[in-house]
Amino acid sequence: MMVHGTTEHQHLRYNPLRDTWVLVSAHRMKRPWAGQVEKAPEEHIPRHDPRNPLCPGNTRANGEVNPDYDSTFLFENDFPALQPDAPDPGSDQHPLFQSKAARGVCKVMCFHPWSDVTLPLMKRQEVVKVIDKWAELVEELGSTYPWVQIFENKGAMMGCSNPHPHCQVWASSFLPNEPALSDRCQRAYHQKHGEPLLLQYAKQEAEKKERVVVETSDWLAVVPYWATWPYQTLLLPRRHVLRINDLTTEEREGLADIMKRLLTKYDNLFETSFPYSMGWHGAPTGPHLTEDNSHWQLHAHYYPPLLRSATVKKFMVGYEMLAQDQRDLTPEQVNIVKCTVPSFVQYRVTH
């Protein structure tokens, strides 16, 4: 229960998935904004652009020609941050100059042959195809790699350089910082409380209903109690599920449905194709497949940058980089939670 007065005054909230705190300043939204205004997203994206390297039939940077695909389309990133072969920098290093080998693969997956759609504008069965492909990739790459990071950078504001709907999948020979931290936190919680952290959390949120954005029989999307980005959400199944490839056919259909609803709410909020970075976190793979990972619960994080409108974002800068994340309104004040817009009124018409 929220003690009286907390939501009106600055306070700290604990993020149990990262073992960090966020400074919640309830009323900073009132300050006038004379700072940088972003470009609104491109309104008229052609369905097929002969110069776009992600469209069916077009030629990519490395000279390869895309097939005439009609569903999802997967290919190797032409400028990968991770490649399967890289020399080992060697051990026996000074403690302040430590390096380690990093190997992996970077793939790109187009969601749809058309450039002018996004996940919420795609048909449910088309979104299911994306989910099936995600599951396949985690199965396949996860057979050897300890971590498979599926992520989508959506919108120019999030460093996405191509409007064609797509995501990336980077598999690595190491467990990256964020999942390593999340693993430690979930494990410690499970040991102490006898139940997976996120399962207990989902139950509490479904009861409280203060921060729920969308819920279905199988899934829950909430603005987490410890959200740092203004409109951050956490999407997770209600059943105990370790990895995306463990989802049943029904749960995948339910996921497509809740993703469409959540993203439609986002789009409607500021009447724009809402930018965000999102990604999946599930139990580690590769050598970790044989370990006990029952402390894990599959979930997706959505980190959208917008604060006030389609063109004014939250800057995570000086204080946030050097001291601690800070937000300008409480998670309970976030109006997608209480949004009265019917969840299928889309900001532009679907095909």
Place this chain on the structure above:
Amino acid sequence: MMVHGTTEHQHLRYNPLRDTWVLVSAHRMKRPWAGQVEKAPEEHIPRHDPRNPLCPGNTRANGEVNPDYDSTFLFENDFPALQPDAPDPGSDQHPLFQSKAARGVCKVMCFHPWSDVTLPLMKRQEVVKVIDKWAELVEELGSTYPWVQIFENKGAMMGCSNPHPHCQVWASSFLPNEPALSDRCQRAYHQKHGEPLLLQYAKQEAEKKERVVVETSDWLAVVPYWATWPYQTLLLPRRHVLRINDLTTEEREGLADIMKRLLTKYDNLFETSFPYSMGWHGAPTGPHLTEDNSHWQLHAHYYPPLLRSATVKKFMVGYEMLAQDQRDLTPEQVNIVKCTVPSFVQYRVTH
């Protein structure tokens, strides 16, 4: 010593101040950039703008009139994220819904009466006045608050909404995440190796000379071995100094000098008023003043967003938010290190 081949291939590097790793992908700079291009900073900023609330003699949002200041000018942030009074949210909370009281003050400090200067364009003695004021604030606010965060967000790209040269100082009743982590890391290193982490590091870098940007008899500025932002730097004294208020008069003059030289190098790099967020980390204060903090070494972090030019920044998005920081060139490849531009050729003439 760098083992042969490491700098040409992706690898991980360890950040001993944060106990995390960064993915270094040496050759990602080659990929073409078709993504978002930022606005270049305003070229013609009037020296005095009657509508700018930070200029001498002007009226601020709360109706207060600024004095006709001729050096630095300090005032309370009109929209503070931290205020001295806030109720305690109470203890006895569910482990997944934990909150804590947060109290503090937020101050703004103008560096100079003119809007059209920046630190590198100010006279050395004017910069010394800024440093003296920083020291005074750490002394004063640090007498009770455990943490005093001095930071500067420079440029619209870093969420700075006013071109007038200024910084902020947020003092808090709690030790924020980043300094708490840095404190743990420095303490553990000191215990294990018998010497402060950053003192040992500065000595090594001064010998290696691979990543040094500017050095003087008292100070050192390097692109740290574990830098995440492309042009990130670490600025620190060579002597063991815990806090900024412990600096001697001579060291403050030396600091003004090296700051001007470092920032001039930044400005020259892409011939622009280089955006960044920077801030000081020193030993904690308030109740920590009576503890042994000999593991600490005063230092400033500079986090500039630019990657390729004055208008193309590095996006820390999907993979970085969800998995791990990733950089597109090695710290040794960073050309401010090997920059042949004489360090006082400024991108525009000084007054």
